[in-house]
Amino acid sequence: MNTCKNKHSIKRCFNRACETYDLNCHVQIQAGQFLIDKLKNYQIHYDQALDVGCGTGMITKRLLEELYCNHLLGIDFSNKLLEIAQGRLVRYNADLIEFDFDQFLCQTHQKRYDLIFSNMSLQWSDELALCIKQIYNHLSPNGIFAFSIPLQGTFFELNSIYSDQLHAYHDAFQMLSDFNVLLCEHESIVHSFDSVQSALQSIKMVGANSLSCVTNQALHGRSFLKNFFKKKYPPYSLTYHVGYFIINKLQKCLLNCL
Numbered sequence: 001m002n003t004c005k006n007k008h009s010i011k012r013c014f015n016r017a018c019e020t021y022d023l024n025c026h027v028q029i030q031a032g033q034f035l036i037d038k039l040k041n042y043q044i045h046y047d048q049a050l051d052v053g054c055g056t057g058m059i060t061k062r063l064l065e066e067l068y069c070n071h072l073l074g075i076d077f078s079n080k081l082l083e084i085a086q087g088r089l090v091r092y093n094a095d096l097i098e099f100d101f102d103q104f105l106c107q108t109h110q111k112r113y114d115l116i117f118s119n120m121s122l123q124w125s126d127e128l129a130l131c132i133k134q135i136y137n138h139l140s141p142n143g144i145f146a147f148s149i150p151l152q153g154t155f156f157e158l159n160s161i162y163s164d165q166l167h168a169y170h171d172a173f174q175m176l177s178d179f180n181v182l183l184c185e186h187e188s189i190v191h192s193f194d195s196v197q198s199a200l201q202s203i204k205m206v207g208a209n210s211l212s213c214v215t216n217q218a219l220h221g222r223s224f225l226k227n228f229f230k231k232k233y234p235p236y237s238l239t240y241h242v243g244y245f246i247i248n249k250l251q252k253c254l255l256n257c258l
Helices: 007-016 026-039 058-066 079-088 101-107 128-138 169-174 196-204 216-220 222-226
Strands: 045-052 068-076 094-098 113-119 139-150 180-193 236-248
Touching (some): 007 079, 026 139, 045 058, 196 236
Parallel strands (some): 068 094
Antiparallel strands (some): 139 236
8 A cells, every 4th residue: 555645736736725625524524523422322422532633624513513522622734724613613612733643643742532523534644554553553542533534445346546545444444453443434436427537536535636536637637637547438426445443541341343
């Protein structure tokens, strides 16, 4: 798997998508709401919470409204998305900071959280296994870590190397060996489009066009577009293969793994 990430390029793409993100992040909303609904089955009261990759704060707001968090810290490295989140969360007991979450987890060794939440963000980590270990160290005793993440199989319709950048479901599960796994599920979310251009624009408008398979050439080169999908005629589909994991720090048994 290719794990090389250009964080400057990723940040630039998200900043450029700040005005279109909220109107097009349908998969992110569906995944985030699913994760929140599942969290309610285990615990709803938290003292200190951390939202890793909070973006525009849309799912963060739902988290604060549907669970009980005395205080939440949201981190994201896109300053433009955070500006939107600041306005959205002004009435809540939440602080937001601009930070690369890999660096944040390395530099804040003493802070502990009862809930660490991340929705469709950890794929941008430089090294997912190390990131998960650092999150483990930031959990309070019996703290909960809940996250969703795109997995291999996402965008399989494309003639690209995108799947090389993502982890397989079972590989992601193996990284959780230090946790008690409360929930692990995965699903495929499929969106259809009338044209190649509209399909790729849907990726660009949520900032994910920093992926090696979705370059500016792909979005603007006509000859390149013709060969971008394996399928040669509409409708064109984009599949998001999403994994959901809820785990805690204390116990060692394995529960409810589907």
